[in-house]
Amino acid sequence: MSKNTDELFKNVIAHAKEYGFVFPSSEIYDGLSAVYDYGQFGSELKNNLKTYWWKAMVQMHENIVGIDSAIFMHPKIWKASGHVDGFSDPMIDNKDSNKRYRADQLLEDKIARYDKDGKTDKAEALQIAMDEALKNEDLPRLRELIIEHEIADPVSGTRNWTDVRQFNLMFSTQMGAIADDADLIYLRPETAQGIFVNYLNVQKSGRMKIPFGIAQIGKAFRNEVIARQFIIRMREFEQMEMQFFVRPGTEMEWYKQWKETRLQWHLALGTDEAKYRFHDHVKLAHYANAAVDIEYDFPFGFKEVEGIHSRTDFDLSQHQKFSGKKMQYFDPELDADGKPYGNYIPYVIETSIGLDRMFLLTMINAFDEEDLSTDEKQDSRTVLRLHPCLAPVKAAIFPLIKKDGLPEKAREIMDKLKLDFNLQYEEKDAIGKRYRRQDAIGTPFCITVDHQTLEDNTVTIRHRDTMQQERVAADDLDKIIGKLVSWKNLLS
Ligand code: ATP
Secondary structure, rough: OHHHHHHHHHHHHHHHHHHHEEEOOOHHHHOOOOOEEEEEHHHHHHHHHHHHHHHHHHHHHOOEEEOOOEOOOHHHHHHOOOOHHEEEEEEEOOOOOOOOOHHHHHHHHHHHHHHHOOOOOHHHHHHHHHHHHHOOHHHHHHHHHHHHHOOOOOOOOOOOOOEEEEEEOOOEEOOOOOOOHHHEEEEEEOOOOHHHOOOOHHHHHOOOOOOEEEEEEEEEEEOOOOOOHHHHOOOEEEEEEEEEEOOOOOOHHHHHHHHHHHHHHHHHHOOOHHHEEEEOOOOOOOOOOOOEEEEEEEOEEEEEEEEEEEEEHHHHHHHHHHHHOOOOOEEEEEEEOOOEEEEOEEEEEEEEOOOOOOOOOOOOOEEEEEOOOOOOOOOOEEOOOOOOOOOOOEEEEOOOOOOOOOHHHHHHHHHHHHHOEEEEEEOOOOOHHHHHHHHHOOOOOOEEEOOHHHOOOEEEEEEEEOOOEEEEEHHHHHHHHHOOHHHHHOOO
């Protein structure tokens, strides 16, 4: 991270806390590692991101419906899905510092350092060796690579490493009063399985025809070996996932289509296209026949925000095998020979985006420290240039001064609008200070009620980005704000 990007990242984290977006969890008890709470504005922004996703995926697609499945599920589900046996990371401990690391991340950091120092041959060779070891789940080989490449613990500075072991990322707990192994259940590490086990319920009750999708937003839990980079890698986080069920043999077409559709969803927010890239997976998960990440150029480098995976019929077939229940779909449509396609287990394309990573991306992208200095005086402001649809507060209403009936008039205007828009009323401090506070939380419009309002019922609207003001009729505010924060600006 260069000094500037490092500073930007630190400033965003500090801003998120200072202005009520993100707080460390359990802070008064010194925090809980990799767990965060969303504050009064953070939870609004998060909800708006969810709405944007839900509208784009569910409301705008007649063949996609949404569900909300429980976090607790039958433990056999995680056996069938492969998570009990395979959802793990290779970890290694340093014997001097007693710190734990992900073996692959230590190697990736080394590769990045080789690259930075212009040692591209070494970087490539290590990448190939690491990929091979990960593919073969060859844990001793991963340790050998750490030793060969003289990787030291950043804390102790020593190379006194333990063996590499697999560490399962699922959290488990017990259900019921008498705890024994038979009652062991897991906190879901992904929302997808709740969709797979309900796919026939939804298909039958909704009379869905292939191709169709099921979407869901919900919490997922992973006991990450090490958590870094703020809300990028959390132990409790939220996913927005959609499983799209298709006829076998058509999955690659849909895979390509969803890849494009999802990128467009990101770009519609006005983010610079150069900040995004696709990253094809070389090492595919056990269930996938194609997979790509949508990555964003965070201050600490490109990082996955969303994955698009062609999951084949793996999950449904596994659930058929483990539950003994048929997972087949009957397709009455006719093939090229005029015969019905008949019974089959659908193939699945998944789009899976991390809500918290999207939140961070949005904050970083919106964060701006604008220099407003003139020849006469130095000045600056911090402004969150959030899309108006995402802004936590849509408009702030200010009486110019705290007397002469202006507060009453401002409240009267606010009362007419507050059911439709999330508004803030502020009468404390000079108007300039109030503008700055709203800029800092990304409020797109500030409405000021002054003495003229009492005469002709007009107010001023000040626009966050341009700082321009205009005078409008108070009765038109619902239309004006409504138009500027309409989802039609993002989705149509
Ligand atoms: P990574 O390689 O970064 O660990 P992943 O490939 O395990 O991510 P997926 O299983 O594909 O991630 O999950 C889908 C999305 O969920 C990711 O694109 C990411 O945005 C989000 N996600 C995954 N793990 C976490 C986490 N620990 N904290 C926050 N978001 C996460």
